[in-house]
Amino acid sequence: MIAHVAAAGEQSGRVVLWHGGPPTLSRCAIDAAMLLGHTFQAEVESLYIEDQQLFDLAEFPFARTINPGREGWQALPAETLERNLRQLAAALHRQVSDIAEAAGVPCRTRVMRDEPLRALSLACAMNGPWNVVVVCEPVTVSDDARLTSLFEQVRDTTGVVITGPLTHRTTGPVIAIVEQFYRMGPMLKTALRIAETHERDVRLCIVGNAEDELGWMESEARILCADPDLDGRVSVASVLAADDDAAPLADSLRRHRPGLALAQYGGRLIGPETSVRPLTKMLECPLLLVR
């Protein structure tokens, strides 16, 4: 999956910065999008998706919305909904464009109206060869199903970057969490590519259920990292996570204080059957979940 992302010479892909949900933005998500765009010479597309369901709801006379911290319910008038959303989108796009310009990353903006995942799927299908979706809002416990659906429905996405309510850091080493041996090479390559572009170190975090398996993977990792060209920029750590327990992995993440983490979707951290809840309590940096 990531092999072609990491390889130089491939036609540039896209980083799709997806917003349109709750108005809480994660600056770290935007920074992560710029980081990936800069690394892979990819364009960032600021994609604002107007949820069609909201327009459907606005047709109802009893439609109204409420925001935390504000007094009571506000009517949701259909007449002004589009204008309000476009204004919001424009503001978001401006913010993203400014950040992109400062980062030296090409950026385009788009507004689509549809059911969010369908719109996203369409957007990713339009351009290739690869897309990484960056979710602009921090994930919440309600996003379990949404994340699963995203990976299921948006087939043309290589990976998804998420942030949590505690995410505050985008500087620091790049940590690649490897739970299966065959992913080690591509994950390391991707991490190295990102790290080199931004003069960071790489931590290769090997996770296993059993000591012997872990030991073997770690030794292979060390052989891989012994390349003189790497110049000591890669360090290897192993985490014993028996019974697929995510807690030791979370501790490791906290300890290394990365600026970006790479992990496999469907691994210990997050997967179709795993709740996002633990991540919301420990994710301090953006997390790139790859297929």
Place this chain on the structure above:
Amino acid sequence: MFFKRFMPGKGKSVAQAASAADASAPGNTSATTDVADASVINDDGAKNGASVARAVAKAISRKANGVRRPAPATDAAELGFKTTADLTPSPAPVGQDKALEALTFGATMKGSGHHILVTGDTGTGRRTATRTILRAVAGDMQPPDDWVYVSTFATDGAFRALKLPAGTARRFAEKMALAIDQLADALPVAFADADYDLKRRMIEVEQRLTRDDALEALRREAEAQNIALLRTAAGMAVAPILEGKVVKTDVFNAIPEPMRREVEAKIAAVEAQVEAILSDRPEDEKERRTRIGALTEEIAASHVQVALADLNAEFGEIADVASHLAATGRDLIYNVGLFVAHANEGADGTGSTAGRAAGRESSTVRLVKSAAAHPRFARYGVHVMAASSADGSAPIVEEPNPSYSNLFARIELTHDADGLATVARVRPGALHGANGGFLLLDADALLSAGAAVEPLLRALETEQICFDPPTEPIGIVGDEIPELEPIPLNVKLVLVASDASLQQLSASHAALKHMFKSQARFEAEIAHSADNIAKFAGLVAYVAEKHDLRPFGADAVAALVDEAAQRAGEAMLSLPVSDLVDLCRAADHWADNEDRKTIAADDVTHAVRHLYGSDGAERETRRALP
């Protein structure tokens, strides 16, 4: 008794010889020899007015009456020595045995309230003898406890007094300063640490996470009833759904009205629950603050405990100190923001670690550059009021200017940016320094001090040092003077006075006279006895040694005795030591002119003539005048 150490060993034979001479010498005019340390010439820089008047009156009387009692001639051969080099030099006051005895008795008397009055004219050696005896007595006494003032941390800024074992106060103060420095380094780092940051943000976010959990639970519950919770750009919305999608209005309107009403009721019910979840509750905010406060306290407490560990280890057994250290720990935790603010502000050397590192280059802590010296941390300062000396004896303090502040304490205030006064320093007074020992004051100086006399008497009576300044300004008008806890006082006041100053003092402060249980009176004139002559010879030997003069021959000493006798008359001797020193030095000069190795009587005669003239009355007048 202590004054016996003043007795010159070799002088005993002199005393015996002189005694024999005394018995046979007619018209013996005694002279008094007044003894004072040669270094104390004119004790207070001027002769006492009354004694001057007496001397002048005597001179005038003699001249007027034409009385010239011939000075008794002292037989040098009977003195029992050849030169003063044969004698043991003795600085002892001559003929003041009673005074010395009274002084010693008063100084060694146990118990409080036994103050000592030392009277006599200038030049009688009263001060030197007093100091000598007090030093000897103090040397055998235990050093008193140390005292410090520390803040109570109360809003009134009051200070409490802590008693510490002798010789430990300065160490206590230094260790406290080091603890503050340590915290100034450690606390900002601790609160900048990522772990603390994460924990704090967790608490900040906790409420939101709890809300998200509640919304998720509500969402699932509502979904079961075909009601959806939508998180939209416009906020949270509640919508009817069918097969997971929001129902179109035409579809909704097509359903029977009772069903529509039912759906609307459900939506309203869910909205009410959403509103309840999203509304800000004051108790949530309060809980958040409490938890952050607890986290801050937890982080701060661990560092404070480490910083104060050394102090607790050394001083924790002392009850009052232990309670103060506990209070300090609590206050440090409560005011942890001071340290963070100090670090944030300190781009200069005062607040920065680099500045403090530079200040610690030497082996001692240079507090002037430490965080502890910054006004921000003044509340943690330890003000040393009494610290025992290294030699471990009782203190003797001599205060030449006994003003209120010099006796009781001086408070130095500083003002912060808001104009609020803070105590920068509490400087001890002489009473603190003398506590447990002796306070030596001059009556004339005390009279000049005026406003300090009554408070001093009160302190001696109540046996407490209470800081209650009469009129002296401390800071800006309106500044509150902090309260200082009284410190128990156990001191012996030794007041050196002339008759005139004593009379004046007693007239203005009647209670003063009754305070003195011992009175040591130094006489201006002493008996012209063999014993005194022997002591006088020892004194001359002492002066010669001290001023690096030639030894005096027996004839020269005899000439000096004759001079002393002539001054006093009536079988007495009188020669203030300042005059004795002048005469001895002048005689040495004359001996030098004559290339003599030993000072002879002629040299003394020359010196007398040179200093005082040849006419007897004139001499007396000249001597009497200042």
